[in-house]
Amino acid sequence: MSELTNRAAYLKGMADGMNFDATTNEGKLISGLLELVSDLADKVDAIDSEQDFILDMLDETDEIVDTIAEEVFADEEYDEDEEMYSYECQNCGEEFLITEDDIYDEIIVCPYCGTEIEFDFDACDGNCEACDEDCNDVE
Secondary structure (H helix, E strand, C coil): CCCHHHHHHHHHHHHHHHCCCCCHHHHHHHHHHHHHHHHHHHHHHHHHHHHHHHHCCCCCCHHHHHHHHHHHHCCCCCCCCCCEEEEECCCCEEEEEEEEEHCCCCCCEECCCCCCCCCCCCCCCCCCCCHHHHHCCCC
């Protein structure tokens, strides 16, 4: 039993011990209020139990997702400190994140529409903001 249920039972016990007349208007009101408090306490207990169950399921799901991610990405080296760049697909217009390694792979695939995106470094004149030291050497 929760604290609310205990308190509702205590109030009902107090009312029973007072021997008040439940047939008067005031007695009917107090009896109704005590029943309402008891019902609300039971409902809150049920919600708390359901919430605890849901939180346990979420924790289990989180652990499962972590396990799956470890299996799926086990072969990939991923550096959390690696800088990510936002790229907008020219085909579908969706934005997604890419890394510098993705760019140097020269071809990436849009995760939304599947379009192959090719980066052509030969076309760079070395004057764009995105150029790094290697690219500035282009004549």
